Amino acid sequence: MPEAPLDLLLLPTWLVPVEPAGVVLRDHGLGIRDGRIALIAPRAEALRHPATQVRELPQCLIAPGLINAHGHAAMTLLRGIADDLPLMTWLHDHIWPAEGKWVDEDFVRDGTDLAIAEQIKGGISCFSDMYFYPQTAAECVHNAGVRAQITVPVLDFPVPGALNAAEALRKGLQLFDDLKQHPRIRIAFGPHAPYTVSDDKLEQIRVLADELDAGIHMHVHETAQEVAEAVSKHGERPLARLARLGLLGPRFQAIHMTQIDDEDLALLVEHNCSVVHCPESNLKLASGFCPVERLWQAGVNVAIGTDGAASNNDLDLLGETRTAALLAKAVAGSATALNAHSALRMATLNGARALGLETQTGSLEPGKLADVVAFDLSGLAQQPIYDPISQLIYASGRDCVKHVWVGGKQLLDDGRLTRMDEGELIAKARAWGEKIARK
Ligand SMILES: CSC[C@H]1O[C@@H](n2cnc3c(O)ncnc32)[C@H](O)[C@@H]1O
Numbered sequence: 001m002p003e004a005p006l007d008l009l010l011l012p013t014w015l016v017p018v019e020p021a022g023v024v025l026r027d028h029g030l031g032i033r034d035g036r037i038a039l040i041a042p043r044a045e046a047l048r049h050p051a052t053q054v055r056e057l058p059q060c061l062i063a064p065g066l067i068n069a070h071g072h073a074a075m076t077l078l079r080g081i082a083d084d085l086p087l088m089t090w091l092h093d094h095i096w097p098a099e100g101k102w103v104d105e106d107f108v109r110d111g112t113d114l115a116i117a118e119q120i121k122g123g124i125s126c127f128s129d130m131y132f133y134p135q136t137a138a139e140c141v142h143n144a145g146v147r148a149q150i151t152v153p154v155l156d157f158p159v160p161g162a163l164n165a166a167e168a169l170r171k172g173l174q175l176f177d178d179l180k181q182h183p184r185i186r187i188a189f190g191p192h193a194p195y196t197v198s199d200d201k202l203e204q205i206r207v208l209a210d211e212l213d214a215g216i217h218m219h220v221h222e223t224a225q226e227v228a229e230a231v232s233k234h235g236e237r238p239l240a241r242l243a244r245l246g247l248l249g250p251r252f253q254a255i256h257m258t259q260i261d262d263e264d265l266a267l268l269v270e271h272n273c274s275v276v277h278c279p280e281s282n283l284k285l286a287s288g289f290c291p292v293e294r295l296w297q298a299g300v301n302v303a304i305g306t307d308g309a310a311s312n313n314d315l316d317l318l319g320e321t322r323t324a325a326l327l328a329k330a331v332a333g334s335a336t337a338l339n340a341h342s343a344l345r346m347a348t349l350n351g352a353r354a355l356g357l358e359t360q361t362g363s364l365e366p367g368k369l370a371d372v373v374a375f376d377l378s379g380l381a382q383q384p385i386y387d388p389i390s391q392l393i394y395a396s397g398r399d400c401v402k403h404v405w406v407g408g409k410q411l412l413d414d415g416r417l418t419r420m421d422e423g424e425l426i427a428k429a430r431a432w433g434e435k436i437a438r439k
């Protein structure tokens with residue numbers, strides 16, 4: 001039977017599949033059919049395949065869509081509200097009071113839409129979210145066409161949208177049920193941090209996550225103070241406590257991990273956990289430095305996240321990847337640590353692996369979902385091009401992002417959002433800013 005035509009054939013100058021590692025294909029085509037990558041072949045061969053639409057992308061590099069493995073999407077509406085403070089002052093004296101006062105479903109809807117738009121414009125095709133009213137965030141993701149892991153937030157105290165952890169889990173389980181067949185949304189558990197979630201709730205989450213084969217996404221070892229306080233209160237480091245409670249495993253996503261001793265590293269390796277590195281949030285809150293090179297050499301899967309816009313203050317994963325590559329060298333004391341190719345892998349395939357999506361996305365391989373970003377490297381600041389990946393990571397900003405496809409659907413076309421109204425998003429964000437600033 002003759003092959004069905006491709007829906008779309010992309011013809012970039014450079015194609016970076018990420019897997020196999022280190023490969024840059026020049027003058028190749030990528031064909032998309034039914035939302036998946038159907039073909040990767042040299043240009044002349046690719047052109048022999050009938051295609052409904054052919055898109056020439058001269059001087060563009062196509063890569064897997066970037067994956068922001070940790071954030072709090074709706075916090076875009078709190079961007080810049082409390083800068084230049086350490087984590088606990090920032091959280092206790094500013095962020096939690098502001099969230100208590102302002103966060104409702106409308107806040108989450110408008111803030112999440114803003115975050116999704118910013119992320120798509122920055123080449124992000126998939127993100128992880130830990131915030132209140134996860135059902136509202138899921139609606140935003142559904143409508144926007146992007147891919148996401150939405151986590152069910154669990155804390156020991158009342159939060160917007162849930163009077164207690166039992167209510168948060170009840171609503172969360174409903175969300176698991178409602179969205180179990182969703183093609184772009186994966187629900188996971190989001191116990192906030194070891195210092196805000198008690199053992200009984202963590203044990204409950206372990207049982208539920210095992211039953212549902214779900215991810216567990218948690219801030220862990222964000223600061224030295226967190227670890228020191230846990231040791232003095234409970235005589236145990238937080239990661240060791242999580243191991244004792246049975247939470248660690250390949251579905252466990254440890255966010256931050258700026259403090260890692262030999263036993264911590266052994267636990268991460270033994271349980272095959274992922275670490276999500278958020279270098280800019282760690283720098284801004286002076287939280288500490290994640291030893292990325294040490295983790296990488298030990299075989300731990302390290303992904304990258306921006307964290308929320310109130311501690312970063314942008315959702316620019318390309319910029320975050322550059323920061324990660326530069327910081328890894330300083331922390332390791334070695335300029336060979338985390339080269340540009342490895343950094344791009346962290347921002348794509350390792351993110352997919354952390355979120356349990358590595359068979360579906362994170363690299364450009366036939367059969368995978370067509371989550372693709374096209375970066376325009378034709379600008380003055382990118383010349384000359386010896387190694388396009390070096391140019392992308394070390395010399396390019398998110399203004400180079402030209403097109404984004406998620407599951408073969410184009411969400412960004414020549415820098416313009418195809419499904420979201422940028423003017424409306426800006427107007428809503430300004431209205432929130434004015435309302436919050438007045439009080
Ligand atoms: C459970 S909803 C998310 C909760 O986490 C807060 N938050 C944002 N950034 C951080 C961070 O770096 N460490 C700890 N907690 C953080 C956010 O404001 C929400 O309250």
Ligand SMILES: [Zn+2]
Pocket residue numbers: 070071072219255307308
């Ligand atoms: Zn966070």
